[in-house]
Amino acid sequence: MNEVLSRLRELLFPSVPGVAVVAVHSEGNAIRVEARCTPIGAACPDCSHWTERVHSSYLRSPADLPAAGRSAQLVLKVRRFFCTATGCGRRTFV
Ligand SMILES: [Zn+2]
Numbered sequence: 001m002n003e004v005l006s007r008l009r010e011l012l013f014p015s016v017p018g019v020a021v022v023a024v025h026s027e028g029n030a031i032r033v034e035a036r037c038t039p040i041g042a043a044c045p046d047c048s049h050w051t052e053r054v055h056s057s058y059l060r061s062p063a064d065l066p067a068a069g070r071s072a073q074l075v076l077k078v079r080r081f082f083c084t085a086t087g088c089g090r091r092t093f094v
Contacts, residue, residue: 022077029070034059036077045093049085055092056080 018038025032041052057079083090 019076031070031072032075033072034075034077037079042079042081042093044081044083044085044088044090046090047083047085047088049083049088051081051084053082053084054079055082 019035020038021033021035023034025034041050043050057077060076060078061073078094080092080094082092
């Protein structure tokens with residue numbers, strides 16, 4: 001079973017830049033893949049200022065995928081950042 005999970009990990013994620021698989025769980029007939037974004041910061045969508053000040057993080061489930069008759073859920077950990085630029089009207093962004 002572990003072999004299947006590590007194979008799934010290899011198949012799914014090398015093609016997604018900036019995303020790392022944290023864990024793959026098998027729960028009954030379902031597979032749960034947890035991933036997070038790897039960059040340490042992000043640019044503000046309004047002013048393009050780069051920030052590494054994390055406001056918070058939470059889990060988002062962008063996709064429920066069928067996988068060979070089993071249910072596979074992708075859970076992505078996303079972060080909210082502070083924009084630290086003076087004069088920018090946006091305080092935080094995801
Ligand atoms: Zn900004």
